[in-house]
Amino acid sequence: MTLSYCINYFFKIMNEKNSLGLNLCFKDHNNPIKLFEEWFNKAKKTEINDPNAFAVGTVNKKGFPTVRMVLLKDFDKNGFVFYTNLKSDKSKAIKNSSKISMCFHWKSLQRQIRVIGIASKVSKKEADDYYKSRAYGSRIGAWASQQSSILKKRDDLYKSIKEFKKKFPNQKKVPRPEYWSGWRIKPKEIEFWQKFLSILKDVKFLSTFFSSDSSNTLKELEAKFI
Numbered sequence: 001m002t003l004s005y006c007i008n009y010f011f012k013i014m015n016e017k018n019s020l021g022l023n024l025c026f027k028d029h030n031n032p033i034k035l036f037e038e039w040f041n042k043a044k045k046t047e048i049n050d051p052n053a054f055a056v057g058t059v060n061k062k063g064f065p066t067v068r069m070v071l072l073k074d075f076d077k078n079g080f081v082f083y084t085n086l087k088s089d090k091s092k093a094i095k096n097s098s099k100i101s102m103c104f105h106w107k108s109l110q111r112q113i114r115v116i117g118i119a120s121k122v123s124k125k126e127a128d129d130y131y132k133s134r135a136y137g138s139r140i141g142a143w144a145s146q147q148s149s150i151l152k153k154r155d156d157l158y159k160s161i162k163e164f165k166k167k168f169p170n171q172k173k174v175p176r177p178e179y180w181s182g183w184r185i186k187p188k189e190i191e192f193w194q195k196f197l198s199i200l201k202d203v204k205f206l207s208t209f210f211s212s213d214s215s216n217t218l219k220e221l222e223a224k225f226i
Contacts, residue, residue, distance in 0.1 A: 032190045033077055039111060039192070040075075046108035056082070056185075057101040058093035066093060072104075073130060079186040080115065081122060083130060085142070086179045094119045100185055110195035115187045122182035131176040139174040140164050 043051040052072040059065050068090060074081040080102065084091055094100060098120065104113045131139060144160040168174040189211045 032187075032192070033075070035192060036075070036113060036190070039106075039109070039113065040104075043104075043106040043109055043111075047106055048108070051106065054080075054082075054102050054104045056090065057103075058090055059097050059099070060089070060093045061096050066090070073182070074126075079117065079184040081126075081182050081184045083127070083180070083182040085145070086121075086181055087146070091183070094183060102185055112193035114191040114193065115185065116189040117185045117187040119183045119185050122184050124181075127181040128176055130182065131180070136171040136174065139176075140168065142177055142180045143168075143174075 040051065050071065053069050054072055055067050056070050057065055057067040066089070070082040070084065070090075072080055073083055098118050100117060100119045102115045102117075106112070131142070134142075140161060143164040144157065
């Protein structure tokens with residue numbers, strides 16, 4: 001059996017649907033959000049902690065890419081949502097350019113999901129609803145922590161926390177700061193990546209790729225070796 005035959009055969013079966021039961025990791029989904037949900041739910045059971053952690057990449061005013069870890073708090077057909085201080089460096093970068101990238105990596109599953117999309121602020125109602133669901137300490141922290149600003153002394157932060165606890169003693173009535181909200185990343189491209197043992201007994205990487213068309217609908221384009 002030649003190398004070219006193995007590769008051609010593999011691409012043939014990976015670009016077929018599940019009629020033969022061969023496409024086990026990418027399933028038979030034309031909807032990438034549904035496939036994300038299945039992979040994410042599995043990661044919740046296998047990752048040691050924070051299966052909702054992902055890297056988010058932005059570009060600052062100087063044109064340099066920057067990346068940091070954030071936590072996914074919601075997702076649906078409209079995109080992926082995380083919350084942060086709107087005065088933070090990442091928020092400033094998003095305001096400079098709404099083009100954004102994100103990447104989940106679940107080592108326990110040897111899987112990765114890469115997304116390219118456009119970021120926009122969530123509605124005030126969405127932000128308020130999520131903010132109210134947070135623990136009292138986290139809501140106070142949103143007021144006390146001036147994210148991305150220089151902290152001269154640690155005691156300044158403790159003092160600020162103490163002051164805001166005094167200002168908002170009722171744990172059920174801590175308003176959301178105007179500068180604290182969420183970003184929704186609407187995907188333009190999604191790539192699902194899976195490590196596997198190939199037909200040739202070597203470790204390979206395989207991905208299936210979705211991209212939005214003129215109607216802004218994500219459609220599967222290809223499966224490929226990485």
